[in-house]
Amino acid sequence: KQEVTQIPAALSVPEGENLVLNCSFTDSAIYNLQWFRQDPGKGLTSLLLIQSSQREQTSGRLNASLDKSSGRSTLYIAASQPGDSATYLCAVRRSSGSARQLTFGSGTQLTVLP
């Protein structure tokens, strides 16, 4: 059974700092991996999706990497801003069986201090 772990559970940084969020998964047979952010009382917003054949994806100040063999992904946020404060979730999709099923981590709650 796939398990997804996100460390740390919470992170607080001063504005302007670069930071890295970590995601690890136990079964490397994945189809793709997706990073989301969730603001309090809101749903999930998709940030980046990395296919299993890709090594990284970039969108603005965000860069997500994927190392399938070691079961790891990182989300790099450059020049953090208070508006980046949210919970960041990673989710992996299996490569066999139910191709639509996402397994989520518990998230990292990020606070960027002004």
Add this chain to the structure above:
Amino acid sequence: ETGVTQTPRHLVMGMTNKKSLKCEQHLGHNAMYWYKQSAKKPLELMFVYNFKEQTENNSVPSRFSPECPNSSHLFLHLHTLQPEDSALYLCASSQGGGGNQPQHFGDGTRLSIL
């Protein structure tokens, strides 16, 4: 107008009540999903529909009954719920059923069972 709309945003009900959650997507997607997000736990997939057909039921108790009349609408009918069913229920949609495309989420329905 947001891509995925869920109503109501908040719902309080007794264990003997019957209520329904509604989800509507305006993105032209053909796959829709119900997730449960409990405090301190990762998101759990409940149901998947593709072109109105249920393709996955993730061992969800029968007191939760989904309905998908068309590709744009998804309902979750609730009856005889338990206190542990209190959670945020999120609806999502995606284009295609192969898992290549990211899922787009609504803001959820916060359900409280008295």
